[in-house]
Amino acid sequence: MDQNVVLAVDIGGTKIAAGLVGADGQVSGHAETPTPATEGALGQALRALLTSVTDGVPISAVGLASAGPLDMVRGTVSPVNIPAWRDFPLVEEVRGIVPGVPVSLVGDGVAAAVGEHWRGAGRGAVSMLGIVVSTGIGGGLVLDGAPYPGPSGNAGHIGHVVVEPGGHPCSCGGAGCVEAYASGPSMVRWAREHGWTGTDARALAADAGQGHAVALAAFDQGTQALARGIVAASTMCDLDRVVIGGGVSAAGQTLFAPLRSHLGRLATLGFVRRTTVEPSLLGRQSGLLGAARTALLASRGPASGNPSEGGEQLVAPLS
Incomplete structure:
Protein backbone atom coordinates (compact mmCIF):
# COMPACT_ATOMS: atom_id res chain seq x y z
CA MET A 1 0.00 0.00 0.00
CA ALA A 111 -17.29 9.09 -7.93
CA ALA A 112 -18.28 5.91 -9.78
CA ALA A 113 -17.41 7.55 -13.09
CA VAL A 114 -14.07 8.82 -11.77
CA GLY A 115 -13.21 5.39 -10.33
CA GLU A 116 -14.00 3.61 -13.59
CA HIS A 117 -12.07 6.20 -15.61
CA TRP A 118 -9.07 5.85 -13.31
CA ARG A 119 -8.87 2.09 -12.87
CA GLY A 120 -11.82 0.45 -14.65
CA ALA A 121 -13.88 0.19 -17.82
CA GLY A 122 -13.62 3.91 -18.57
CA ARG A 123 -9.84 4.02 -18.97
CA GLY A 124 -8.87 5.81 -22.17
CA ALA A 125 -12.27 7.41 -22.75
CA VAL A 126 -12.19 11.13 -23.46
CA SER A 127 -15.85 11.72 -22.55
CA MET A 128 -17.85 9.18 -20.57
CA LEU A 129 -20.92 8.79 -18.42
CA GLY A 130 -20.84 6.48 -15.42
CA ILE A 131 -24.22 5.11 -14.32
CA VAL A 132 -25.08 3.33 -11.07
CA VAL A 133 -28.21 1.18 -11.36
CA SER A 134 -29.24 0.20 -7.85
CA THR A 135 -31.79 1.46 -5.30
CA GLY A 136 -31.79 4.59 -7.45
CA ILE A 137 -30.12 5.61 -10.69
CA GLY A 138 -26.97 7.68 -10.18
CA GLY A 139 -24.73 9.21 -12.81
CA GLY A 140 -21.52 11.14 -13.28
CA LEU A 141 -19.65 12.69 -16.17
CA VAL A 142 -16.01 12.75 -17.25
CA LEU A 143 -15.61 15.31 -20.06
CA ASP A 144 -12.38 15.98 -21.94
CA GLY A 145 -10.62 13.60 -19.55
CA ALA A 146 -11.66 15.43 -16.37
CA PRO A 147 -14.53 14.85 -13.95
CA TYR A 148 -17.35 17.32 -14.40
CA PRO A 149 -19.46 17.70 -11.24
CA GLY A 150 -20.88 21.03 -12.40
CA PRO A 151 -21.14 24.26 -10.37
CA SER A 152 -23.31 22.66 -7.67
CA GLY A 153 -21.70 19.20 -7.75
CA ASN A 154 -24.82 17.52 -9.16
CA ALA A 155 -24.11 17.23 -12.89
CA GLY A 156 -24.77 13.86 -14.52
CA HIS A 157 -27.95 13.04 -12.57
CA ILE A 158 -29.31 10.86 -15.36
CA GLY A 159 -31.73 9.13 -13.00
CA HIS A 160 -33.86 12.27 -12.94
CA VAL A 161 -33.94 12.93 -16.66
CA VAL A 162 -37.58 12.73 -17.74
CA VAL A 163 -38.11 10.06 -20.38
CA GLU A 164 -41.89 9.63 -20.06
CA PRO A 165 -43.65 12.97 -19.52
CA GLY A 166 -46.52 12.51 -17.10
CA GLY A 167 -45.33 8.98 -16.34
CA HIS A 168 -44.75 7.11 -13.08
CA PRO A 169 -44.12 9.29 -10.01
CA CYS A 170 -40.48 9.48 -8.93
CA SER A 171 -39.00 9.76 -5.45
CA CYS A 172 -37.53 13.15 -6.45
CA GLY A 173 -41.05 14.58 -6.66
CA GLY A 174 -41.19 14.56 -10.45
CA ALA A 175 -42.78 12.08 -12.82
CA GLY A 176 -41.53 9.98 -15.69
CA CYS A 177 -37.86 9.98 -14.64
CA VAL A 178 -35.44 7.23 -15.66
CA GLU A 179 -35.26 6.16 -12.00
CA ALA A 180 -39.02 5.65 -11.83
CA TYR A 181 -38.65 2.83 -14.39
CA ALA A 182 -35.09 1.50 -14.35
CA SER A 183 -34.02 1.29 -10.69
CA GLY A 184 -34.16 -2.08 -8.98
CA PRO A 185 -37.16 -1.20 -6.76
CA SER A 186 -39.01 0.34 -9.73
CA MET A 187 -38.64 -2.79 -11.85
CA VAL A 188 -39.68 -4.96 -8.89
CA ARG A 189 -42.71 -2.77 -8.26
CA TRP A 190 -43.78 -2.98 -11.93
CA ALA A 191 -43.33 -6.77 -11.95
CA ARG A 192 -45.44 -7.19 -8.80
CA GLU A 193 -48.17 -5.04 -10.31
CA HIS A 194 -48.20 -7.51 -13.21
CA GLY A 195 -48.40 -10.69 -11.18
CA TRP A 196 -44.82 -11.51 -10.23
CA THR A 197 -44.53 -12.70 -6.62
CA GLY A 198 -40.79 -12.50 -5.98
CA THR A 199 -38.98 -10.49 -3.33
CA ASP A 200 -36.32 -8.18 -4.76
CA ALA A 201 -34.26 -7.13 -7.78
CA ARG A 202 -31.89 -10.05 -7.40
CA ALA A 203 -34.79 -12.51 -7.54
CA LEU A 204 -36.27 -10.60 -10.46
CA ALA A 205 -33.00 -10.91 -12.40
CA ALA A 206 -32.79 -14.62 -11.59
CA ASP A 207 -36.32 -15.21 -12.85
CA ALA A 208 -35.67 -13.16 -15.97
CA GLY A 209 -32.60 -15.29 -16.62
CA GLN A 210 -34.86 -18.35 -16.44
CA GLY A 211 -37.24 -16.87 -19.00
CA HIS A 212 -40.06 -15.73 -16.67
CA ALA A 213 -42.25 -13.57 -18.92
CA VAL A 214 -43.14 -10.84 -16.41
CA ALA A 215 -39.56 -10.58 -15.12
CA LEU A 216 -38.29 -10.25 -18.69
CA ALA A 217 -40.90 -7.58 -19.40
CA ALA A 218 -39.85 -5.66 -16.29
CA PHE A 219 -36.24 -5.55 -17.49
CA ASP A 220 -37.40 -4.64 -20.98
CA GLN A 221 -39.40 -1.60 -19.86
CA GLY A 222 -36.70 -0.58 -17.38
CA THR A 223 -33.88 -0.75 -19.92
CA GLN A 224 -35.96 1.11 -22.48
CA ALA A 225 -36.17 4.06 -20.06
CA LEU A 226 -32.44 3.77 -19.33
CA ALA A 227 -31.66 3.71 -23.06
CA ARG A 228 -33.69 6.88 -23.59
CA GLY A 229 -31.70 8.60 -20.89
CA ILE A 230 -28.39 7.43 -22.34
CA VAL A 231 -29.32 8.63 -25.83
CA ALA A 232 -30.28 12.04 -24.42
CA ALA A 233 -26.99 12.29 -22.49
CA SER A 234 -24.90 11.17 -25.45
CA THR A 235 -26.65 13.61 -27.75
CA MET A 236 -25.94 16.43 -25.31
CA CYS A 237 -22.36 15.49 -24.30
CA ASP A 238 -20.97 13.58 -27.33
CA LEU A 239 -19.95 10.58 -25.20
CA ASP A 240 -17.37 7.98 -26.16
CA ARG A 241 -18.44 5.51 -23.53
CA VAL A 242 -21.06 4.69 -20.92
CA VAL A 243 -20.03 2.46 -18.01
CA ILE A 244 -22.80 0.87 -15.96
CA GLY A 245 -22.36 -0.49 -12.44
CA GLY A 246 -24.46 -0.87 -9.31
CA GLY A 247 -26.20 -3.89 -7.86
CA VAL A 248 -28.68 -4.34 -10.72
CA SER A 249 -25.85 -4.46 -13.27
CA ALA A 250 -24.88 -7.82 -11.74
CA ALA A 251 -27.79 -9.21 -13.80
CA GLY A 252 -25.35 -9.19 -16.72
CA GLN A 253 -26.88 -9.88 -20.12
CA THR A 254 -30.36 -9.86 -18.57
CA LEU A 255 -29.80 -6.10 -18.29
CA PHE A 256 -27.31 -5.40 -21.08
CA ALA A 257 -28.92 -7.37 -23.91
CA PRO A 258 -32.27 -5.49 -23.91
CA LEU A 259 -30.47 -2.22 -23.14
CA ARG A 260 -28.25 -2.54 -26.21
CA SER A 261 -31.24 -3.57 -28.30
CA HIS A 262 -33.14 -0.43 -27.26
CA LEU A 263 -30.06 1.74 -27.85
CA GLY A 264 -29.71 0.31 -31.35
CA ARG A 265 -33.29 1.35 -32.07
CA LEU A 266 -33.31 4.74 -30.32
CA ALA A 267 -29.88 6.11 -31.28
CA THR A 268 -30.28 7.57 -34.76
CA LEU A 269 -27.46 10.11 -35.07
CA GLY A 270 -24.06 8.79 -36.11
CA PHE A 271 -22.11 10.40 -33.28
CA VAL A 272 -24.58 8.96 -30.76
CA ARG A 273 -24.42 5.47 -32.29
CA ARG A 274 -20.65 5.42 -31.76
CA THR A 275 -21.13 5.56 -27.97
CA THR A 276 -20.20 2.20 -26.45
CA VAL A 277 -21.85 0.76 -23.34
CA GLU A 278 -19.76 -1.39 -21.00
CA PRO A 279 -20.29 -3.05 -17.63
CA SER A 280 -18.26 -1.82 -14.69
CA LEU A 281 -14.93 -3.55 -14.13
CA LEU A 282 -14.64 -2.35 -10.53
CA GLY A 283 -18.03 -3.46 -9.26
CA SER A 299 -4.54 17.04 -1.77
CA ARG A 300 -2.38 18.32 -4.63
CA GLY A 301 -3.71 21.82 -3.98
CA PRO A 302 -6.41 24.08 -5.43
CA ALA A 303 -7.68 22.72 -8.74
CA SER A 304 -9.55 24.20 -11.65
CA GLY A 305 -13.32 24.43 -11.39
CA ASN A 306 -15.46 25.56 -8.51
CA PRO A 307 -13.69 25.12 -5.19
CA SER A 308 -15.75 24.57 -2.09
CA GLU A 309 -14.99 26.10 1.26
CA GLY A 310 -11.42 25.27 2.19
CA GLY A 311 -10.45 24.52 -1.41
CA GLU A 312 -11.28 20.85 -0.99
CA GLN A 313 -13.51 20.23 -4.00
CA LEU A 314 -12.46 18.35 -7.09
CA VAL A 315 -11.99 19.30 -10.27
CA ALA A 316 -8.68 18.29 -11.85
CA PRO A 317 -7.65 16.21 -14.87
CA LEU A 318 -7.47 12.48 -14.21
CA SER A 319 -4.25 11.92 -16.12
Whole structure:
Protein backbone atom coordinates (compact mmCIF):
# COMPACT_ATOMS: atom_id res chain seq x y z
CA MET A 1 0.00 0.00 0.00
CA ASP A 2 1.26 3.48 -0.95
CA GLN A 3 2.15 5.71 2.00
CA ASN A 4 -0.23 8.48 0.83
CA VAL A 5 -3.29 6.68 2.17
CA VAL A 6 -6.77 8.22 2.10
CA LEU A 7 -9.98 7.07 3.73
CA ALA A 8 -12.64 6.58 1.05
CA VAL A 9 -16.35 6.43 1.91
CA ASP A 10 -19.24 5.59 -0.44
CA ILE A 11 -22.75 6.31 0.89
CA GLY A 12 -25.83 5.03 -0.90
CA GLY A 13 -29.43 4.16 -0.20
CA THR A 14 -28.62 0.49 0.45
CA LYS A 15 -25.14 0.47 1.99
CA ILE A 16 -22.30 2.56 3.36
CA ALA A 17 -18.85 1.32 2.33
CA ALA A 18 -15.42 2.48 3.47
CA GLY A 19 -11.82 1.52 2.81
CA LEU A 20 -8.24 2.73 2.83
CA VAL A 21 -6.90 3.54 -0.64
CA GLY A 22 -3.38 4.37 -1.74
CA ALA A 23 -2.29 6.58 -4.64
CA ASP A 24 -1.76 3.36 -6.60
CA GLY A 25 -5.46 2.49 -6.29
CA GLN A 26 -4.96 -0.45 -3.94
CA VAL A 27 -7.77 -0.89 -1.42
CA SER A 28 -7.36 -2.34 2.06
CA GLY A 29 -9.52 -2.55 5.15
CA HIS A 30 -12.71 -2.55 3.09
CA ALA A 31 -15.90 -2.78 5.16
CA GLU A 32 -19.63 -2.19 4.62
CA THR A 33 -22.76 -1.69 6.67
CA PRO A 34 -26.43 -1.44 5.65
CA THR A 35 -27.76 2.13 5.42
CA PRO A 36 -30.02 2.69 8.46
CA ALA A 37 -33.38 4.39 8.09
CA THR A 38 -33.08 7.14 10.75
CA GLU A 39 -30.69 10.06 11.10
CA GLY A 40 -29.41 9.04 14.53
CA ALA A 41 -28.76 5.47 13.44
CA LEU A 42 -27.09 6.71 10.26
CA GLY A 43 -24.67 8.85 12.25
CA GLN A 44 -23.86 6.00 14.62
CA ALA A 45 -23.33 3.54 11.77
CA LEU A 46 -21.06 5.97 9.93
CA ARG A 47 -18.95 6.62 13.04
CA ALA A 48 -18.62 2.91 13.86
CA LEU A 49 -17.66 2.05 10.28
CA LEU A 50 -15.03 4.76 9.86
CA THR A 51 -13.52 4.08 13.26
CA SER A 52 -13.19 0.37 12.49
CA VAL A 53 -11.63 0.96 9.06
CA THR A 54 -9.02 3.50 10.17
CA ASP A 55 -8.17 1.71 13.46
CA GLY A 56 -5.13 3.87 14.13
CA VAL A 57 -3.82 3.92 10.55
CA PRO A 58 -2.55 7.42 9.65
CA ILE A 59 -4.47 8.90 6.72
CA SER A 60 -3.75 12.00 4.65
CA ALA A 61 -7.32 12.87 3.62
CA VAL A 62 -10.92 11.66 3.42
CA GLY A 63 -12.88 11.28 0.19
CA LEU A 64 -16.68 11.16 0.57
CA ALA A 65 -18.98 9.93 -2.17
CA SER A 66 -22.65 10.38 -1.37
CA ALA A 67 -25.96 10.05 -3.11
CA GLY A 68 -27.40 13.48 -3.77
CA PRO A 69 -28.39 16.19 -4.30
CA LEU A 70 -25.36 17.77 -2.64
CA ASP A 71 -24.50 21.27 -1.51
CA MET A 72 -20.77 21.45 -2.13
CA VAL A 73 -20.28 24.84 -0.45
CA ARG A 74 -22.03 23.90 2.79
CA GLY A 75 -20.88 20.26 2.71
CA THR A 76 -24.44 18.98 3.12
CA VAL A 77 -26.31 16.14 1.43
CA SER A 78 -30.01 15.43 0.80
CA PRO A 79 -30.03 11.98 -0.84
CA VAL A 80 -33.31 11.21 -2.58
CA ASN A 81 -33.05 7.59 -1.43
CA ILE A 82 -32.07 8.38 2.18
CA PRO A 83 -35.10 10.31 3.50
CA ALA A 84 -33.55 10.67 6.97
CA TRP A 85 -30.86 12.99 5.58
CA ARG A 86 -32.09 16.38 4.41
CA ASP A 87 -29.45 19.12 4.39
CA PHE A 88 -27.38 16.77 6.52
CA PRO A 89 -23.93 18.27 7.36
CA LEU A 90 -22.00 15.24 6.17
CA VAL A 91 -18.60 16.94 5.82
CA GLU A 92 -18.83 18.42 9.32
CA GLU A 93 -19.94 15.04 10.70
CA VAL A 94 -16.96 13.24 9.16
CA ARG A 95 -14.54 15.94 10.28
CA GLY A 96 -15.73 15.19 13.80
CA ILE A 97 -15.05 11.48 13.35
CA VAL A 98 -11.70 11.87 11.56
CA PRO A 99 -10.30 15.22 12.75
CA GLY A 100 -7.28 17.04 11.41
CA VAL A 101 -7.35 15.96 7.74
CA PRO A 102 -8.99 17.54 4.68
CA VAL A 103 -12.38 16.14 3.62
CA SER A 104 -13.55 16.14 -0.01
CA LEU A 105 -17.16 15.58 -1.05
CA VAL A 106 -18.36 14.29 -4.42
CA GLY A 107 -21.62 12.82 -5.71
CA ASP A 108 -21.70 9.03 -5.78
CA GLY A 109 -22.39 8.97 -9.52
CA VAL A 110 -19.43 11.23 -10.24
CA ALA A 111 -17.29 9.09 -7.93
CA ALA A 112 -18.28 5.91 -9.78
CA ALA A 113 -17.41 7.55 -13.09
CA VAL A 114 -14.07 8.82 -11.77
CA GLY A 115 -13.21 5.39 -10.33
CA GLU A 116 -14.00 3.61 -13.59
CA HIS A 117 -12.07 6.20 -15.61
CA TRP A 118 -9.07 5.85 -13.31
CA ARG A 119 -8.87 2.09 -12.87
CA GLY A 120 -11.82 0.45 -14.65
CA ALA A 121 -13.88 0.19 -17.82
CA GLY A 122 -13.62 3.91 -18.57
CA ARG A 123 -9.84 4.02 -18.97
CA GLY A 124 -8.87 5.81 -22.17
CA ALA A 125 -12.27 7.41 -22.75
CA VAL A 126 -12.19 11.13 -23.46
CA SER A 127 -15.85 11.72 -22.55
CA MET A 128 -17.85 9.18 -20.57
CA LEU A 129 -20.92 8.79 -18.42
CA GLY A 130 -20.84 6.48 -15.42
CA ILE A 131 -24.22 5.11 -14.32
CA VAL A 132 -25.08 3.33 -11.07
CA VAL A 133 -28.21 1.18 -11.36
CA SER A 134 -29.24 0.20 -7.85
CA THR A 135 -31.79 1.46 -5.30
CA GLY A 136 -31.79 4.59 -7.45
CA ILE A 137 -30.12 5.61 -10.69
CA GLY A 138 -26.97 7.68 -10.18
CA GLY A 139 -24.73 9.21 -12.81
CA GLY A 140 -21.52 11.14 -13.28
CA LEU A 141 -19.65 12.69 -16.17
CA VAL A 142 -16.01 12.75 -17.25
CA LEU A 143 -15.61 15.31 -20.06
CA ASP A 144 -12.38 15.98 -21.94
CA GLY A 145 -10.62 13.60 -19.55
CA ALA A 146 -11.66 15.43 -16.37
CA PRO A 147 -14.53 14.85 -13.95
CA TYR A 148 -17.35 17.32 -14.40
CA PRO A 149 -19.46 17.70 -11.24
CA GLY A 150 -20.88 21.03 -12.40
CA PRO A 151 -21.14 24.26 -10.37
CA SER A 152 -23.31 22.66 -7.67
CA GLY A 153 -21.70 19.20 -7.75
CA ASN A 154 -24.82 17.52 -9.16
CA ALA A 155 -24.11 17.23 -12.89
CA GLY A 156 -24.77 13.86 -14.52
CA HIS A 157 -27.95 13.04 -12.57
CA ILE A 158 -29.31 10.86 -15.36
CA GLY A 159 -31.73 9.13 -13.00
CA HIS A 160 -33.86 12.27 -12.94
CA VAL A 161 -33.94 12.93 -16.66
CA VAL A 162 -37.58 12.73 -17.74
CA VAL A 163 -38.11 10.06 -20.38
CA GLU A 164 -41.89 9.63 -20.06
CA PRO A 165 -43.65 12.97 -19.52
CA GLY A 166 -46.52 12.51 -17.10
CA GLY A 167 -45.33 8.98 -16.34
CA HIS A 168 -44.75 7.11 -13.08
CA PRO A 169 -44.12 9.29 -10.01
CA CYS A 170 -40.48 9.48 -8.93
CA SER A 171 -39.00 9.76 -5.45
CA CYS A 172 -37.53 13.15 -6.45
CA GLY A 173 -41.05 14.58 -6.66
CA GLY A 174 -41.19 14.56 -10.45
CA ALA A 175 -42.78 12.08 -12.82
CA GLY A 176 -41.53 9.98 -15.69
CA CYS A 177 -37.86 9.98 -14.64
CA VAL A 178 -35.44 7.23 -15.66
CA GLU A 179 -35.26 6.16 -12.00
CA ALA A 180 -39.02 5.65 -11.83
CA TYR A 181 -38.65 2.83 -14.39
CA ALA A 182 -35.09 1.50 -14.35
CA SER A 183 -34.02 1.29 -10.69
CA GLY A 184 -34.16 -2.08 -8.98
CA PRO A 185 -37.16 -1.20 -6.76
CA SER A 186 -39.01 0.34 -9.73
CA MET A 187 -38.64 -2.79 -11.85
CA VAL A 188 -39.68 -4.96 -8.89
CA ARG A 189 -42.71 -2.77 -8.26
CA TRP A 190 -43.78 -2.98 -11.93
CA ALA A 191 -43.33 -6.77 -11.95
CA ARG A 192 -45.44 -7.19 -8.80
CA GLU A 193 -48.17 -5.04 -10.31
CA HIS A 194 -48.20 -7.51 -13.21
CA GLY A 195 -48.40 -10.69 -11.18
CA TRP A 196 -44.82 -11.51 -10.23
CA THR A 197 -44.53 -12.70 -6.62
CA GLY A 198 -40.79 -12.50 -5.98
CA THR A 199 -38.98 -10.49 -3.33
CA ASP A 200 -36.32 -8.18 -4.76
CA ALA A 201 -34.26 -7.13 -7.78
CA ARG A 202 -31.89 -10.05 -7.40
CA ALA A 203 -34.79 -12.51 -7.54
CA LEU A 204 -36.27 -10.60 -10.46
CA ALA A 205 -33.00 -10.91 -12.40
CA ALA A 206 -32.79 -14.62 -11.59
CA ASP A 207 -36.32 -15.21 -12.85
CA ALA A 208 -35.67 -13.16 -15.97
CA GLY A 209 -32.60 -15.29 -16.62
CA GLN A 210 -34.86 -18.35 -16.44
CA GLY A 211 -37.24 -16.87 -19.00
CA HIS A 212 -40.06 -15.73 -16.67
CA ALA A 213 -42.25 -13.57 -18.92
CA VAL A 214 -43.14 -10.84 -16.41
CA ALA A 215 -39.56 -10.58 -15.12
CA LEU A 216 -38.29 -10.25 -18.69
CA ALA A 217 -40.90 -7.58 -19.40
CA ALA A 218 -39.85 -5.66 -16.29
CA PHE A 219 -36.24 -5.55 -17.49
CA ASP A 220 -37.40 -4.64 -20.98
CA GLN A 221 -39.40 -1.60 -19.86
CA GLY A 222 -36.70 -0.58 -17.38
CA THR A 223 -33.88 -0.75 -19.92
CA GLN A 224 -35.96 1.11 -22.48
CA ALA A 225 -36.17 4.06 -20.06
CA LEU A 226 -32.44 3.77 -19.33
CA ALA A 227 -31.66 3.71 -23.06
CA ARG A 228 -33.69 6.88 -23.59
CA GLY A 229 -31.70 8.60 -20.89
CA ILE A 230 -28.39 7.43 -22.34
CA VAL A 231 -29.32 8.63 -25.83
CA ALA A 232 -30.28 12.04 -24.42
CA ALA A 233 -26.99 12.29 -22.49
CA SER A 234 -24.90 11.17 -25.45
CA THR A 235 -26.65 13.61 -27.75
CA MET A 236 -25.94 16.43 -25.31
CA CYS A 237 -22.36 15.49 -24.30
CA ASP A 238 -20.97 13.58 -27.33
CA LEU A 239 -19.95 10.58 -25.20
CA ASP A 240 -17.37 7.98 -26.16
CA ARG A 241 -18.44 5.51 -23.53
CA VAL A 242 -21.06 4.69 -20.92
CA VAL A 243 -20.03 2.46 -18.01
CA ILE A 244 -22.80 0.87 -15.96
CA GLY A 245 -22.36 -0.49 -12.44
CA GLY A 246 -24.46 -0.87 -9.31
CA GLY A 247 -26.20 -3.89 -7.86
CA VAL A 248 -28.68 -4.34 -10.72
CA SER A 249 -25.85 -4.46 -13.27
CA ALA A 250 -24.88 -7.82 -11.74
CA ALA A 251 -27.79 -9.21 -13.80
CA GLY A 252 -25.35 -9.19 -16.72
CA GLN A 253 -26.88 -9.88 -20.12
CA THR A 254 -30.36 -9.86 -18.57
CA LEU A 255 -29.80 -6.10 -18.29
CA PHE A 256 -27.31 -5.40 -21.08
CA ALA A 257 -28.92 -7.37 -23.91
CA PRO A 258 -32.27 -5.49 -23.91
CA LEU A 259 -30.47 -2.22 -23.14
CA ARG A 260 -28.25 -2.54 -26.21
CA SER A 261 -31.24 -3.57 -28.30
CA HIS A 262 -33.14 -0.43 -27.26
CA LEU A 263 -30.06 1.74 -27.85
CA GLY A 264 -29.71 0.31 -31.35
CA ARG A 265 -33.29 1.35 -32.07
CA LEU A 266 -33.31 4.74 -30.32
CA ALA A 267 -29.88 6.11 -31.28
CA THR A 268 -30.28 7.57 -34.76
CA LEU A 269 -27.46 10.11 -35.07
CA GLY A 270 -24.06 8.79 -36.11
CA PHE A 271 -22.11 10.40 -33.28
CA VAL A 272 -24.58 8.96 -30.76
CA ARG A 273 -24.42 5.47 -32.29
CA ARG A 274 -20.65 5.42 -31.76
CA THR A 275 -21.13 5.56 -27.97
CA THR A 276 -20.20 2.20 -26.45
CA VAL A 277 -21.85 0.76 -23.34
CA GLU A 278 -19.76 -1.39 -21.00
CA PRO A 279 -20.29 -3.05 -17.63
CA SER A 280 -18.26 -1.82 -14.69
CA LEU A 281 -14.93 -3.55 -14.13
CA LEU A 282 -14.64 -2.35 -10.53
CA GLY A 283 -18.03 -3.46 -9.26
CA ARG A 284 -18.77 -2.34 -5.73
CA GLN A 285 -15.40 -0.57 -5.45
CA SER A 286 -15.93 2.00 -8.23
CA GLY A 287 -17.40 4.59 -5.85
CA LEU A 288 -14.70 4.02 -3.25
CA LEU A 289 -11.94 4.45 -5.81
CA GLY A 290 -13.61 7.56 -7.18
CA ALA A 291 -13.94 9.04 -3.70
CA ALA A 292 -10.28 8.24 -3.07
CA ARG A 293 -9.21 9.77 -6.38
CA THR A 294 -11.16 12.93 -5.51
CA ALA A 295 -9.31 13.23 -2.21
CA LEU A 296 -5.94 12.48 -3.79
CA LEU A 297 -6.44 15.15 -6.46
CA ALA A 298 -7.63 17.68 -3.89
CA SER A 299 -4.54 17.04 -1.77
CA ARG A 300 -2.38 18.32 -4.63
CA GLY A 301 -3.71 21.82 -3.98
CA PRO A 302 -6.41 24.08 -5.43
CA ALA A 303 -7.68 22.72 -8.74
CA SER A 304 -9.55 24.20 -11.65
CA GLY A 305 -13.32 24.43 -11.39
CA ASN A 306 -15.46 25.56 -8.51
CA PRO A 307 -13.69 25.12 -5.19
CA SER A 308 -15.75 24.57 -2.09
CA GLU A 309 -14.99 26.10 1.26
CA GLY A 310 -11.42 25.27 2.19
CA GLY A 311 -10.45 24.52 -1.41
CA GLU A 312 -11.28 20.85 -0.99
CA GLN A 313 -13.51 20.23 -4.00
CA LEU A 314 -12.46 18.35 -7.09
CA VAL A 315 -11.99 19.30 -10.27
CA ALA A 316 -8.68 18.29 -11.85
CA PRO A 317 -7.65 16.21 -14.87
CA LEU A 318 -7.47 12.48 -14.21
CA SER A 319 -4.25 11.92 -16.12
